[in-house]
Amino acid sequence: MCADHHAVSNDCDPKTCIRMSFNITNIPETDVVADAKLRILVNRRAAPRVPQRVEIHEIMSYNDGVISRLVDSATTDVEESWLSFDVQPAVVKWKRGARFNHGLEIRLVSSSPNVSSTEHVRLRRAADQTEKQWLMERPLLITYTDDGRGQPVSRTKRSTGTSKKTARDTKARRDRRNRKKKQRKSKRKGDRNQCRRHRLYVDFRDVGWNDWIVAPEGYNAYYCDGECNFPLANHQNSTNHAIVQTLVNSVNPRAVPKACCVPTELSSISMLYLDEWDKVVLKNYQDMVVEACGCR
Secondary structure (H helix, E strand, O other), rough: OOOOOEEEOOOOOOOEEEHHHHHHHHHHHOEEEEEEEEEEOOOOOOOOOOOOEEEEEEEEOOOOOOOEEEEEEEEEEOOOOOOEEOOOOHHHHHHHHHOOOOOOOEEEEEOOOOHHHHHOOOOOOOOOOOOOHHHHHOOOEEEEOOOOOOOOOOOOOOOOOOOHHHHHHHHHHHHHHHHHHHHOOOOOOHHEEEEEEOOOOOOOOOOOOOOEEEEEEEEEOOEEEEEEOOOHHHHHOOOOOHHHHHHHHHHHOOOOOOOOOEEEEEEEEEEEEOOOOEEEEEEEEEEEEEEEEOOO
């Protein structure tokens, strides 16, 4: 059986130690903290030859000295510029209430007494450093939360009254699964104007979102456009209602408009963004990418 090691200390030398607090009240109560990482930048050019160890301690209490426990550690002799530490257990506890959130204590442990953390481990803002530079180099707490809305929806099988209906349902499911494989270039004159997916790259700088979205710089969103003319082809992923509507429109255009070309499948993307407290958050956003189009 393993037990957590708790340490009591009042000393936090500014050269090798810093205490940080993080506000996580913006995480919705219903969201589950799936992962949480503390990332610290290491300046390889200023790093001493003797490897140091960076320790992350969760502060448990301030009563009768600082009581803390070691949650993760790493040495500075790795090739990566950013060191990543697992702090999920601490963040999960903080989410239970503010009374549990006493912050973290970051310590630099070295055999050399002359090592200063400000020389190569970015824990504090340098005097000559601009706010923009510090924003890119400061320690980051990245949380990945799950709102539970990304799970596939389960469907209940229903009994059918006739074998014909069962055959139709089976064919419809098979057509949906294989619609991408069955998409072929039609030889008709107006095929290029049929409802289909088009390329659309969204650059966050162009829409003014680059001031709060850290990554990615943009993404392929795609969009749907094109005609839904009668008769509707199989690859246009049409509903029965859209087929009937298109049929009526072909007979009497004034009675009802044509079916519309809209997204029928959407997928999610993950984004790093700055919240209102300038904390970096990793979140999975649903329905951001068009995967398929159809007439509806």
